[in-house]
Amino acid sequence: MSAMATSQFVAFDLGAESGRAVLGRLSGSRLTLDVKHRFPNTPVQMNGALHWNTPSIWAELKTGLRKAAGVGETKRPLKLDGLAVDTWGVDFGLLSRGELLGLPIHYRDKRCDGMMQKAFRIAGREAIFKSTGIQFMQINSLYQLLSLVKAKSAALECADRLLFMPDLLTYFFSGKMVCEVSIASTSQMYNPVTKTWAEPLLKKLGIPTRILGKVTACGRVLGGLRAEVVDECGIDCPVISTAGHDTASAVVAAPGEGDNWCYISSGTWSLMGLELDKPIINDASLKANYTNEVGYGGKIRFLKNIMGLWLVQECRRHWERENQSYDYATLTKMAAEATPFRCIINPDHEPFGKPGQMPLKINAFCKQTKQKSPSSVGEYVRTCLEALALAYARTLMNLEQLSGRKIDVVHIVGGGTQNELLNQMAADATGRTVITGPIEATAAGNILVQAMATGQVKDIAHARKIVRNSFPMKKYEPRDTATWQKAFERYMELVG
Numbered sequence: 001m002s003a004m005a006t007s008q009f010v011a012f013d014l015g016a017e018s019g020r021a022v023l024g025r026l027s028g029s030r031l032t033l034d035v036k037h038r039f040p041n042t043p044v045q046m047n048g049a050l051h052w053n054t055p056s057i058w059a060e061l062k063t064g065l066r067k068a069a070g071v072g073e074t075k076r077p078l079k080l081d082g083l084a085v086d087t088w089g090v091d092f093g094l095l096s097r098g099e100l101l102g103l104p105i106h107y108r109d110k111r112c113d114g115m116m117q118k119a120f121r122i123a124g125r126e127a128i129f130k131s132t133g134i135q136f137m138q139i140n141s142l143y144q145l146l147s148l149v150k151a152k153s154a155a156l157e158c159a160d161r162l163l164f165m166p167d168l169l170t171y172f173f174s175g176k177m178v179c180e181v182s183i184a185s186t187s188q189m190y191n192p193v194t195k196t197w198a199e200p201l202l203k204k205l206g207i208p209t210r211i212l213g214k215v216t217a218c219g220r221v222l223g224g225l226r227a228e229v230v231d232e233c234g235i236d237c238p239v240i241s242t243a244g245h246d247t248a249s250a251v252v253a254a255p256g257e258g259d260n261w262c263y264i265s266s267g268t269w270s271l272m273g274l275e276l277d278k279p280i281i282n283d284a285s286l287k288a289n290y291t292n293e294v295g296y297g298g299k300i301r302f303l304k305n306i307m308g309l310w311l312v313q314e315c316r317r318h319w320e321r322e323n324q325s326y327d328y329a330t331l332t333k334m335a336a337e338a339t340p341f342r343c344i345i346n347p348d349h350e351p352f353g354k355p356g357q358m359p360l361k362i363n364a365f366c367k368q369t370k371q372k373s374p375s376s377v378g379e380y381v382r383t384c385l386e387a388l389a390l391a392y393a394r395t396l397m398n399l400e401q402l403s404g405r406k407i408d409v410v411h412i413v414g415g416g417t418q419n420e421l422l423n424q425m426a427a428d429a430t431g432r433t434v435i436t437g438p439i440e441a442t443a444a445g446n447i448l449v450q451a452m453a454t455g456q457v458k459d460i461a462h463a464r465k466i467v468r469n470s471f472p473m474k475k476y477e478p479r480d481t482a483t484w485q486k487a488f489e490r491y492m493e494l495v496g
Contacts, residue, residue, distance in 0.1 A: 021064025089186030133292035166244030252445030266416025273303020334378030413441035
């Protein structure tokens, strides 16, 4: 690519709280990002289930496309070299003859309660892990579909295709149905060793395999926009199947070099792991409950899902319902000033994963573990952040043991990098150098995959060099590690 040539791509990056349309301009070895549209992603409780508001999401994506291209703002919209969608994992829509059957259900819906245990009784916990290599979480697509099987769902009976959320939204744009590997691999239905659906497991659970499409690599140009989208938005451009799982896109933009680093994609969830050539599926990784998801170029994202800043987000929502409104900067400042290690919690304690009343759930955990509960807003937030940092330390220890690698640097990417208190805690708890950035890692990775698909970027090493050239990074060195080591010992006693 000429040093002077500029390519322009749009990344639609949807998280569990919000979505955005990001215009990326790639010129030589530099990528610049411009967030053109932000919108809340608010689920809707309806008819006894928690749904994603898919029509609203789709309307916002079209608004984002128009804004990114400058439609209506200038005489001639921008020429776009591609657009692509990434989202959170595991959720899906069911279709029949191309029509969406109802609104996709939110992964935190109660329909998954008890389904993991039912799957264990039918197929066996060890057999499920051996077939998929995926961390056990009741939100996984496998248990969502099992719930539909057990409920004799009419939608499941009628469906002839399942599309995971980024593939569904890509289909709305392009009219092409794809089943991209990074998002498919989050489902606990895909075998990363055979690189096919785990059909014997699915058949044992009664899950119809007819709804599953052929799994394809990320980074494919699918063609142009549907005619109706062109008419409505006033622009046409290539639609690209990127790394559809937001973490897979974020890892593409993790600016690591060599092998002695790990990543944390920090946001509502914290996803901490390594990039490997092959999955690690054995008794040790089963016991530690790690996951083997697929990334760009067929690499394995060997990682742990940690509850993440969801804990703080839910505390904030609870206080807002009680007419106490705080922005995140204020909450972090209050946490920095609060008493350290008032109590220690397990961020992955199962009740914490459900929406609502997070401070009360923390109190209940403290009572159960014979600890003093937080006594102020700042102490609640600090307790959550300390718990995340301690979970990072435990995860790093396990990553080293399971992979045989020595990890010297932790790269933290994503929106959570803006919480400098948590970043310093991560360095203190792990005893490792922490490097943060880019903030918009998922959008950057999404765009770089598009650029690789269209030949603008050579390979992932080239993509990561562009990231290092383009975005500010900040380094945090460990401090007061003795105090954190004592806290870690208390934490390990609690979580086992």
